[in-house]
Amino acid sequence: MRDFSDGHGWLSINTATVRRQEGRERGLLDIVGQCEAQGIRAISPWRDQVAAAGLEATARAVKAAGLSLSGYCRGGMFTATDAAGLEAAAQDNRRAVDEAATLGAACLVLVVGALPGALDGRPRSKDIGLARRQVEDGLGALLEYARSCGMPLAIEPLHPMYAADRACVNTLEQALDLCDALDPAAGGDLGVAVDVYHTWWDPKLEAQVRRAGAARLLAFHVCDWLTPTTDLLNDRGMMGDGVIDIPKIRGWVEDALVAIGSWPHGALLLSATGLGLVAFGLYALILSRYGHIRSPDLDPTDALKRMGA
Amino acid sequence: MRDFSDGHGWLSINTATVRRQEGRERGLLDIVGQCEAQGIRAISPWRDQVAAAGLEATARAVKAAGLSLSGYCRGGMFTATDAAGLEAAAQDNRRAVDEAATLGAACLVLVVGALPGALDGRPRSKDIGLARRQVEDGLGALLEYARSCGMPLAIEPLHPMYAADRACVNTLEQALDLCDALDPAAGGDLGVAVDVYHTWWDPKLEAQVRRAGAARLLAFHVCDWLTPTTDLLNDRGMMGDGVIDIPKIRGWVEDALVAIGSWPHGALLLSATGLGLVAFGLYALILSRYGHIRSPDLDPTDALKRMGA
Numbered sequence: 001m002r003d004f005s006d007g008h009g010w011l012s013i014n015t016a017t018v019r020r021q022e023g024r025e026r027g028l029l030d031i032v033g034q035c036e037a038q039g040i041r042a043i044s045p046w047r048d049q050v051a052a053a054g055l056e057a058t059a060r061a062v063k064a065a066g067l068s069l070s071g072y073c074r075g076g077m078f079t080a081t082d083a084a085g086l087e088a089a090a091q092d093n094r095r096a097v098d099e100a101a102t103l104g105a106a107c108l109v110l111v112v113g114a115l116p117g118a119l120d121g122r123p124r125s126k127d128i129g130l131a132r133r134q135v136e137d138g139l140g141a142l143l144e145y146a147r148s149c150g151m152p153l154a155i156e157p158l159h160p161m162y163a164a165d166r167a168c169v170n171t172l173e174q175a176l177d178l179c180d181a182l183d184p185a186a187g188g189d190l191g192v193a194v195d196v197y198h199t200w201w202d203p204k205l206e207a208q209v210r211r212a213g214a215a216r217l218l219a220f221h222v223c224d225w226l227t228p229t230t231d232l233l234n235d236r237g238m239m240g241d242g243v244i245d246i247p248k249i250r251g252w253v254e255d256a257l258v259a260i261g262s263w264p265h266g267a268l269l270l271s272a273t274g275l276g277l278v279a280f281g282l283y284a285l286i287l288s289r290y291g292h293i294r295s296p297d298l299d300p301t302d303a304l305k306r307m308g309a
Numbered sequence: 310m311r312d313f314s315d316g317h318g319w320l321s322i323n324t325a326t327v328r329r330q331e332g333r334e335r336g337l338l339d340i341v342g343q344c345e346a347q348g349i350r351a352i353s354p355w356r357d358q359v360a361a362a363g364l365e366a367t368a369r370a371v372k373a374a375g376l377s378l379s380g381y382c383r384g385g386m387f388t389a390t391d392a393a394g395l396e397a398a399a400q401d402n403r404r405a406v407d408e409a410a411t412l413g414a415a416c417l418v419l420v421v422g423a424l425p426g427a428l429d430g431r432p433r434s435k436d437i438g439l440a441r442r443q444v445e446d447g448l449g450a451l452l453e454y455a456r457s458c459g460m461p462l463a464i465e466p467l468h469p470m471y472a473a474d475r476a477c478v479n480t481l482e483q484a485l486d487l488c489d490a491l492d493p494a495a496g497g498d499l500g501v502a503v504d505v506y507h508t509w510w511d512p513k514l515e516a517q518v519r520r521a522g523a524a525r526l527l528a529f530h531v532c533d534w535l536t537p538t539t540d541l542l543n544d545r546g547m548m549g550d551g552v553i554d555i556p557k558i559r560g561w562v563e564d565a566l567v568a569i570g571s572w573p574h575g576a577l578l579l580s581a582t583g584l585g586l587v588a589f590g591l592y593a594l595i596l597s598r599y600g601h602i603r604s605p606d607l608d609p610t611d612a613l614k615r616m617g618a
Contacts, residue, residue, distance in 0.1 A: 115552055118536045126554040132512065161470045163510035164536045164552045174512045201472035203441065203483045227427045227473045232538055243424055243473045245435040 001251045012042035012070035014221070015049055028053040029061050036065040044071040044219075047096060050103070059103050071154060071193065071219045072096070072105035076167070077113035078138030079131045081124050085116070086134065093142045097151045107152040107218045109193050111167050112139070118165040131168045139190075140182050147189050154218040155179065156193040159201075161232055172199055172208040179216055186215040194253065195221035197236055200244040209252045213259060220253050222246055310560045321351035321379035323530070324358055337362040338370050345374040353380040353528075356405060359412070368412050380463060380502065380528050381405070381414035385476070386422035387447030388440045390433050394425065395443065402451045406460045416461040416527045418502050420476050421448070427474040440477045448499075449491050456498050463527040464488065465502040468510075470541055481508055481517040488525055495524040503562065504530035506545060509553040518561040522568060529562050531555055 004010060015031050028049040035043055043062070050058050062069065075096035080086045100108040112135045117124035125131070139155070146153050155175040158167035169175050175192045183190035192212055199205050209217070224242030229235050239246055260271075313319060324340050337358040344352055352371070359367050359381075371378065384405040389395045409417040421444045426433040434440070448462070455462050464484040467476035478484050484501045492499035501521055508514050518526070533551030538544050548555055 115536075118552060121537055123536050123552045126552050128510070128552075128554070159469060160510040161468065161538070161541075164534055164538075168510075168512075170510055170512065201437070201469040201477075201479055203477075203479065225473055227424075227432050228430055229470070229473075229541055232470075232541065243427060243432045243435050243437075245437070 001247070001254050008039070009041060011040065012044055012068075013040055014073065015043055015045040016073065019046075019049060028058055032058075032061045032065050032067060035067060040067070042068045042070045044069065044073055044105075044109070045103070046073045047099065050099065055099055055102055062103060069100075069103050069105035071107050071109045072100035072103060074109045074111045074156075075100075075142070075153070076110035078142075079113040079116050079134045079168070081116045086138065089113070090138060090141060093138070094145050097142070097146045097149050101149050101151050105151070107154040107191070107193070108146065109154045109156050109219060110139070111156055111158060112169045114162070114166055114168045115164050123164065128163065128168050135168060136178060136181065139178065143182055143190055152188055152218055153190050154193040155191070156195060156219075156221075157198055158195075159198040162198075170198075171202055171204070172212065173202075173204055176208060176212055176216060188215065191216035191218035193219035193221060194249075195223075196244050196246055196249050197221070197223050197225060200225060200249065205249065206252050209249075209256050210259065212256060214257045217253060217257060220250070222250075310556070310563050317348070318350060320349065321353055321377075322349055323382065324352050324354040325382065328355075328358060337367055341367075341370045341374050341376065344376060349376070351377045351379045353378065353382055353414075353418070354412075355382045356408065359408060364408055364411055371412060378409075378412050378414035380416050380418045381409040381412060383418045383420045383465075384409075384451070384462070385419035387451075388422040388425050388443045388477070390425045395447065398422070399447060399450060402447070403454050406451070406455045406458050406462075410458050410460050414460070416463040416500070416502070417455065418463050418465050418528060419448070420465055420467060421478050423471070423475055423477045424473050432473065437472065437477050444477060445487060445490065448487065452491055452499055461497055461527055462499050463502040464500070465504060465528075465530075466507055467504075468507040471507075479507075480511055480513070481521065482511075482513055485517060485521055485525060497524065500525035500527035502528035502530060503558075504532075505553050505555055505558050506530070506532050506534060509534060509558065514558070515561050518558075518565050519568065521565060523566045526562060526566060529559070531559075 002010070013031075013035060015028060018031055018034070019025055028045055031045075031049075032043070034040075045058070053061075075093045078086070078089050078093070080089055097108055114131055115123045115125050115128065116131075139153070143153060155169055155178060156167070157169045157172050157175040160170045163170050169178065172192060172194060179186070179190050179192065194209065194212070194217065202208070222239050224237035224239050224246070225244050226235055226237040226242045311319070322340075322344060324337060327340055327343075328335055337354055340354075340358075341352070343349075354367070362370075384402045387395070387398050387402070389398055406417055423440055424432045424434050424437065425440075448464070452462060464478055464487060465476070466478045466481050466484040469479045472479050478487065481501060481503060488495070488499050488501065503518065503521070503526065511517070531548050533546035533548050533555070534553050535544055535546040535551045
């Protein structure tokens, strides 16, 4: 596992976590400047912060500061009570893809939505199964558009305590099942954002991280689970202050990123072909040297000598 | 699905929900009296309430009131930081089994425990994997004792937001995996308590309820998930006030209780054998009537007439 103790080169700041400073809202361009001053190399900004600062202005500031965007927060919220609501969500998601592309983000992070109205405390449905079907439909349509823009989509499974009001995708397994259904080629267009806060409790986390592999792991978010947790949304801890064994989970993620089993099919096929060619070449050389093929015109010993072997 | 709209014959009251009345603690014997007066036919009392009222006195009061115990809350809390702690938990759990037997409870409900110390806000470990292994070990040992007492154990998977401080078994699938590992015969000694509050969000709930079946479904708890939820422990809703589609989940449970696929292996094998015998018997009769076996001494027509067929 990589040693992060002597630097924060791999750290990206979710700008929602620093929007309130000294009791007031801090603009995104200010935050970009603060990150530059602190040697932070990547951020993950939120759409409303970008909208307030201006999309083009943000893109310029990010570029000038030499920052990269580990992700763009957030698309999703696919669910609705009627066709007009579903279409409005679809349009808004396409705009989010466009913005992410303008900003040069590595991926668009998706919080997929849940029971319509629940986020405002007025749920208009109890049918979480319907919400999940709407998410799958909306995501499938958005994937076509995002592919055409070259913008990867990262489904972020949220903690089950957000199943009613924020996201009805609540385990990594469920997110990966969606990925496999909508993007079986696993070429990098659709993947997951794994947040330890949302997933640390999951008894299948290690196995599902391995299943995700390099083809699906698009983002890794860290914070910590405090005991007791006094607020469902805003009582998250700094890394180390809570009970999540973050290094262990990061180890699983890093292992999955390099494991051959996690390679997408194309890369695996190419590697297998390459290995096959190498093996056949070696076999040919050995056969020509020690086998029964002899020709005064083709002495492999000389040929090998000339190749410097 | 059964119609519960015209009576509460199937309702059991978890006595923790009525312990505070008009600002003060109400004793369990009082609660038993109140249930009897309201025509409530079953309760699920808590250990501390029973201890305060006295075990024998409670057993007598429950019997006098004609109440049945749908379950006894609760055993579990198997995890600890050292061997002494594990042994203390084991002893306490055996006492819980004894009490449940004295009270004539249908099962002992288990909240299995999580990170030692976390419930007191001072977690002494971040190793949820170790906690899960301790739970499996403790449960396996308790199962032997509970079997000898004839007391079924019901694992209650708790909502993942309680993974740190109350229970590290957080999905029905995980609970059933534990059941299958420790009690492969599925003869009714070990099962699950399905609480809609803890499980409603689970995308695999329907499939896992079906998997559980009659052999594992020992209890079904209902309340509701409110939006917003303002407290992780005490902000539960009355049935119907929240977003859980309780009738749908109850339908899954009722279907699972009668589905042949949910029968334990023994019952399934016996049924298959019985059906096989019936089929062979019919085949023999048909063969003897229409086939090539003829004997003046054995006229099946007469035999059937004598049997009244």
